[in-house]
Amino acid sequence: MKKKLPEFVLAPAHKFEMNGETIEVDARQVRVYGYGNWEKCPNCKREGPMDGFLLKPEEWPNAVIICGDHPGCGVFWCQIGTPPKDHTWTYIEN
Numbered sequence: 001m002k003k004k005l006p007e008f009v010l011a012p013a014h015k016f017e018m019n020g021e022t023i024e025v026d027a028r029q030v031r032v033y034g035y036g037n038w039e040k041c042p043n044c045k046r047e048g049p050m051d052g053f054l055l056k057p058e059e060w061p062n063a064v065i066i067c068g069d070h071p072g073c074g075v076f077w078c079q080i081g082t083p084p085k086d087h088t089w090t091y092i093e094n
């Protein structure tokens with residue numbers, strides 16, 4: 001990434017099930033914890049490299065990958081177990 005990183009991004013609204021209950025989460029501002037370079041999009045499998053942001057590790061989404069338009073899937077919000085090998089942390093909570 002050669003551009004200035006945002007401090008926050010706006011994560012999309014989503015729903016999830018927990019203990020049989022549907023929980024709705026509104027779109028919200030989330031802190032960018034770092035950035036990375038993905039070799040392949042985890043959604044459409046398009047070959048990279050492609051840039052993305054690392055967000056708060058224990059929340060959904062904890063990553064957003066900028067895949068692109070054609071033939072990619074756009075901006076892909078996801079939960080990842082580990083960051084890509086080419087990543088940098090830019091924010092650490094105290």
